[in-house]
Amino acid sequence: MGIVELVVSIIIVLVAVALVIWLYFIRQGDAEFEFLVDQRTGLKLDSINSNVAVFSCKVPFVNKGMQDGTIMDCYTRHLLPREQYDGVELASWLAVETRPRNDGYFEALIVPKTTGETLDITLKFTAKDNDIKVALADMVDFSLDIVYQVVARREWYIAKQRMIVVADELIQALNAETTRA
Amino acid sequence: MNMELELIPVKTRILTPKDDIVDTIEKYAKDMIGPDDVVSVAESVVAITQGRITSPEELAPCFLAKVMCRFVPQKGSLSSVYGMQAAMAVEGKWRMAFAMLAGLLAKLIGRNGVFYELAGEQAALIDDVTGTMPPFDKSIVYGPHDPSGVAEAIKARLGCHGAAVADVNDLKRAAVLGVTKGLEPASLSKILIDNPFGNASQRTPIVIIKNYAKALAKANA
Structure with missing residues (x-):
């Protein structure tokens, strides 16, 4: 075998090995998270006083990928600028349903492939003019992003899933609870 | 006793x-x-x-880490690209690569654990993210x-x-x-x-x- 044939043979072998490894990676896949905001529960009034109302809902999420994945961090980002509505101050946070905590910290979580969990999302509205029922009567729809950082087989990334908080739903939850009370 | x-x-x-x-x-x-x-x-x-802690944000995984982590079973700390990179940072990437190659060959003849025998102590001791309590749950902890x-x-x-x-x-x-x-x-x-x-x-x-x-x-x- 000449030197040229030897070099060509080595190159062919290396390319074949690289191809096999690449196919192995494709077949192996990775974690893939989806936050199912279209399956979230309706908003529920958790507590209310004269100027503060606290609502919550549950949002399921799944790792529909082929590998376990870790959610290193996850938090809410509400988008309610004062130009849109200036009657309330809003605070929002989330926790994993099976790991309840009230400090706003998200403990990094391994989610095995094809499994999932549920987020408890809390919205706290504080009226700027002291009467929360009056303030919420004029409430507007707004967006709320669930922002999450994932690490798995590939490098970490941050993504977000948007959900819409509908004003009518807030008011219905408020009325349902106050009627019951 | x-x-x-x-x-x-x-x-x-x-x-x-x-x-x-x-x-x-x-x-x-x-x-x-x-x-x-x-x-x-x-x-x-x-x-x-x-x-002796670091975080994924502080590490820049090399090509070898990206490839090698794929050959570690999912439950292991080195199965994530950052766990692997962290181990490479202290044990050397070529040592880890050699250990993995030897480990794969050893598995073919039915011998397990060769990778961790050759890769160095830290390869076995590293805790990937979630391995420790908050606030270190987002950190990689070395031995x-x-x-x-x-x-x-x-x-x-x-x-x-x-x-x-x-x-x-x-x-x-x-x-x-x-x-x-x-x-x-x-x-x-x-x-x-x-x-x-x-x-x-x-x-x-x-x-x-x-x-x-x-x-x-x-x-x-």
Whole structure:
């Protein structure tokens, strides 16, 4: 075998090995998270006083990928600028349903492939003019992003899933609870 | 001998790289430790107090790390690209690559564990993210530096019979990484096998094995 044939043979072998490894990676896949905001529960009034109302809902999420994945961090980002509505101050946070905590910290979580969990999302509205029922009567729809950082087989990334908080739903939850009370 | 021993977990606040492990043991457990006792301390907490932590955001995975992590089973800390990169940073990427190649070849002839035998101690000791309690749940924690030296420092300060740095978990796995002269790591591993540090070893990072020396003398009599 000449030197040229030897070099060509080595190159062919290396390319074949690289191809096999690449196919192995494709077949192996990775974690893939989806936050199912279209399956979230309706908003529920958790507590209310004269100027503060606290609502919550549950949002399921799944790792529909082929590998376990870790959610290193996850938090809410509400988008309610004062130009849109200036009657309330809003605070929002989330926790994993099976790991309840009230400090706003998200403990990094391994989610095995094809499994999932549920987020408890809390919205706290504080009226700027002291009467929360009056303030919420004029409430507007707004967006709320669930922002999450994932690490798995590939490098970490941050993504977000948007959900819409509908004003009518807030008011219905408020009325349902106050009627019951 | 195990039946006669009393294991006392000692609760502390969460320790950080600002803490010194020997000072901490003295602060929280000095009055509980006698001359016949052995003091054991959780290896991940020793590593944290030594500042041996990093995070995925601080690491830039190389090509080899991206490839090699794919060949580690999912439950292992090196199965994530950052766990693998962290191990490469301390053990060397070519050593890790050689160990993996040797490990794969060894598996073909039915021999497991060759990768961890060749890849270096840190490859087996690294805890990936989620491996430790908040606020270090988002960090990668290396194994401790010079665990036997740490054990000797504890003994010298506290006047106990001996000391050990141990890696224990709830899966009935206990590895003693460092001990003071005269102690038997295998014997201590058996004593610690039920994980007296508990699930959250960062909250009870110290376990005092009471009257170890007396029990040993009795067993040898």
